[in-house]
Amino acid sequence: MNYVRQGGFSRNFLEDQRFRQQVPDVGARLRGANIQDAAAHNRKIILHAIRARGAVGRKELAEITGLTPPAVFKIAKDFLNERLLISTRMREGAKGQPAAVLTLNADAAFTLGLNIDRDHLTFVTLDFAGNIRTRSHLATPFPTPETVRSFFAECVDGLRQDGAIPMSRIVGVGVAMPEGLGTSPAGDPPPGHRQWSQTPVHTVIGDLVSTPLVQENDAASAAIGEMLFGAGLQADSFFYLFICVGLGGGLVINRQYIRGCHGRSGEIGTLPLSNPFRSSRSDLSRTLEHEVSIPGLLEALRKHGIDAADLDDIDPSDPMTDEAIDAWINSAADLLYLPLLGVVSTIDPEAILIGGRLPYGITDRLCEQVARRLSLNVSEDYPDLRVRRASLSADAAAVGAAVLAFKDLWERGS
Template identity: 30%
Template sequence: MRSDKLRVKLISMTQTFLSPDQFELPSDSEMAILSHILRNKGAAQPDIVTATELSQQTVSRLVNGLLARGAVQSGGRIPNGKRGQPRLKLEIAPSYAYSLGVALMTDAMSVLLMDFAGQVVDYHYVEMPKMSRNAVFAQLDETVHGFLKRHPRAKDRLLGVGVGISGYSLDGRARYNPPSALDDWAMVDIDHLFTEALGLPAWVENDGNAAAIGESLLGVGRRYANFVYVFIAAGIGGGVISNHQLLRGIHGNGGEIGLILPRNMFELPTLETLLASIREQGIEMSSISEMLARFDVNWPGIDAWIERARDPLSLIASSIAALLDPEAIVLGGRLPAELSQKIIPMIELYDDARREEPRPLPKFLLSETKVDACAIGAAMLPLEKQFFASMV
């Protein structure tokens, strides 16, 4: 009963500002243009023509339409390196639309408000000892009210909500089998729950897939079209980006790289095992959230965990390199950047080093999405699905 009353409250709150018909959804060609501008932090029309392979006349017509709708705006001038006038730079108009991103973790929830240009407008992280639906929706109610009070422009321009959750997909859409701490969210249509609660269209992804989408549009993907994102949190997973597109697999479980490891042979390189390692050295921490908030890369137990993580991460990375041959492997999730920097030099990519010139291997990179990888990726879901799906 409490859950039903809470949903009625949230629906009444959102219905006062939601106007879903005010956005004219773009054509595939317009999506390609928007995607190119977003990924490149602005672009001139000649560059868009080259990237999209659309004609100059088509690009000019579509850009004028996007300018008229307010989806893009004129930026500065881009020097062309030749004689003549610099080219006009087109940019994504940040206030054209907004989205919400929610990350459901085993011990916490984060909520993020994002603008149309992929910029974090507001963010809230809260530790939650109980991740029940009632607890989550009560916190979400308070958080969204705060966001919209501080950013009234977003009240009339919300496109939807994206949800990232730990666990594997059951139906390739919105039913997941998460860890036990998220029992209340297991094997139910999570998108329907959030739509009922917020009155907004909702999309759901595994946390690793969500983070990979965010990284593709706002991080490493601005330079690399093909990479694998290794998502380390309470568990370990990931996402595969192929030619700027998420490779979801038949059942939505592409990128479940933690399943590469035989459990009876390796300790999983996760934040749960990291927490156990530092506790064994006498450092008292109540949760992963507390450990991350107070993190010190020089704590006793850190180096021992890295030593144990080296072989399983080497096996995962070598399997990725052999099967997918990506340009890069990105280390991210909730893993602190200073810890990632210590781990990367320890990871070995297995290779037979045949002759003088071995096969090309992927680069190891740190995630370039800041604040909260899963929440950022989740917030990108409504934008990506409706405006940036046609990647170029």
């Protein structure tokens, strides 16, 4: 047994009742994998391999995934029977039979993704291969439940009238929205928007389509979408920085989204403002998302005499505007330095991805400045660490939500 010396006497912590009360029973926290779990996992990795390679043969799939050839053939047969995959033959040379390869059947199924934020609504239709088939966007400050219902109904009616996507093949709806939507980091929102604090989203749009509805945090949705259809096809582990009205994050390790004990991993926007390069600009009474966010950028522009109500009003070709943007980028990079250095030191990701709704040019410049600061401490021991713009970027939350709606179809065991 392990004993420690405390206060002049030995204490056996295994027999200490207070310690037992603080640590849950091990049996309650461990869960073995059954046949259904293994089948769902194997289906997922087969699909991920095909998404990453585009077109791949069964033998190569076995080599990539580590599954036995019979297991790969069995799963592939199931997918083909479900019409989720297509088998085609590609001639690699002049002799012999053309090799059979597997590709995703993009038209096999579709999902709807809805991103609700404090300044906009975005709707996408996603096919099984991860392609965005339709997209609708509405810039609206502090949308109410009624606004969301009207927008979503209009988008669904448009799909029905267009007829390009069979409604019978829509298998789910995913909704991405920030935590505490009825509030605002920038102040007190209008009464209509505060209704979200007591209004579940399924009661707003759940009756408009006859499919399952899943809901997820917007930063988590963006990270998951990136994991499955963006940079995650090349990087197995990354930290996703999501810059929108607020500031959030998502953690992916070994192609698994990590939620944390309370489902709040990656929420670096709640950290206090601390500028290690200019201590006079630190303000521990304010949070990081007050500065590193779209409202933070717009406020920085206003301080430079540039009146921009939203991102569409920003003219980066104007020298004064560009100078103000550059000042905000440098300030944001200073503030992100310590939090992201902590991420790099503790998680050791392959990449730091920055996404959200900032214009691409601003995001790219922010990535460059963040990388420059991290290089002060991240030595040549981290040659592969990259700081770059996320692939899905502006629509990432809506796409990620739509991706989550495919979950049952992907993991359905046979």
